[in-house]
Amino acid sequence: MKRLLSAAGLALLTAGLASAAPIAVKGDLDGNGRLTKVDVQIAMRIALRPELATEAQRRAADVDGDGKVTVKDVRLILQGASG
Numbered sequence: 001m002k003r004l005l006s007a008a009g010l011a012l013l014t015a016g017l018a019s020a021a022p023i024a025v026k027g028d029l030d031g032n033g034r035l036t037k038v039d040v041q042i043a044m045r046i047a048l049r050p051e052l053a054t055e056a057q058r059r060a061a062d063v064d065g066d067g068k069v070t071v072k073d074v075r076l077i078l079q080g081a082s083g
């Protein structure tokens with residue numbers, strides 16, 4: 001199961017930020033229901049290139065709710081990440 005999730009995360013990174021995965025947890029950008037380093041990596045990419053992310057992804061990545069995805073949001077996701 002864990003192996004499957006990390007494979008899905010890798011596939012998502014490879015596919016870029018075009019995934020339409022439903023996002024239920026703030027900062028959960030790969031939609032697996034938990035915060036992990038994959039979410040941190042995706043958040044970093046959104047912070048660097050917000051134009052490549054969907055609006056839903058930008059909203060989910062904006063953890064502190066200031067309307068922008070910045071390194072601050074990345075840090076918040078990092079703090080919540082479990083692995």
Ligand SMILES: [Ca+2]
Nearest residue numbers: 028030032034
């Ligand atoms: Ca996740």
Ligand SMILES: [Ca+2]
Nearest residue numbers: 062066068073
């Ligand atoms: Ca923010």
